[in-house]
Amino acid sequence: MTHVSVEAWSHGDGYLTVDTQEWINDRGEYAADLTEDLREWMDAGDHRWPTDEVLTEWITDRTGTPPAGLHGDGEMWHHNLFNFADHLVDDLGFVVLAAMQLGDLMITVSGEGGRYEAPTVYRSTVDDTTDWADYSNAEGECINGHRWSTNDTVHLHPWDSADVDTYRVLTLIRVPFGDQARAYVACPSCGKSVRFSCRF
Numbered sequence: 501m502t503h504v505s506v507e508a509w510s511h512g513d514g515y516l517t518v519d520t521q522e523w524i525n526d527r528g529e530y531a532a533d534l535t536e537d538l539r540e541w542m543d544a545g546d547h548r549w550p551t552d553e554v555l556t557e558w559i560t561d562r563t564g565t566p567p568a569g570l571h572g573d574g575e576m577w578h579h580n581l582f583n584f585a586d587h588l589v590d591d592l593g594f595v596v597l598a599a600m601q602l603g604d605l606m607i608t609v610s611g612e613g614g615r616y617e618a619p620t621v622y623r624s625t626v627d628d629t630t631d632w633a634d635y636s637n638a639e640g641e642c643i644n645g646h647r648w649s650t651n652d653t654v655h656l657h658p659w660d661s662a663d664v665d666t667y668r669v670l671t672l673i674r675v676p677f678g679d680q681a682r683a684y685v686a687c688p689s690c691g692k693s694v695r696f697s698c699r700f
Contacts, residue, residue, distance in 0.1 A: 504696035508683035514673040528622030535621045550619040567597040596632045640696035642687035
């Protein structure tokens, strides 16, 4: 399970986030051999950016077969979360693909600020590679046992009760004594701090 933090500036002003590397580590294993091979291949071919076309060419060159997408349609699944504060993972761009004998891979293609950087390859360790698209689900519980969930990091829903009310995460953020390091999401039922984690 990945710990979810609250980034906040004042009461009612902030968002939920997780450590990007921890989120990746819950889903994949760093592939040093493939990372080194891809970077060397790009340098040798004078490829400046790790675009979808370049990654497809690299996998085809290494396996003899173009990569398949998550749905077997040949289209790589990719996403860039830069500038979307309402997601658990921020400043991360990546593609996910199936590469024949290389297995299911996740490749980061951008870094902080959305700038391209040298790509990093991870071998997927989840059974369903669509779990790489799950970047905004979290569950939480307060000390009094009230359980909550969010599937978009914007709205909070009761986890297992008849209460059908929905609450905005933003309005529940508290910053005790102005100390941002102590920011938390207040339980809608009792006001106590709700501790969140991702489902992995």
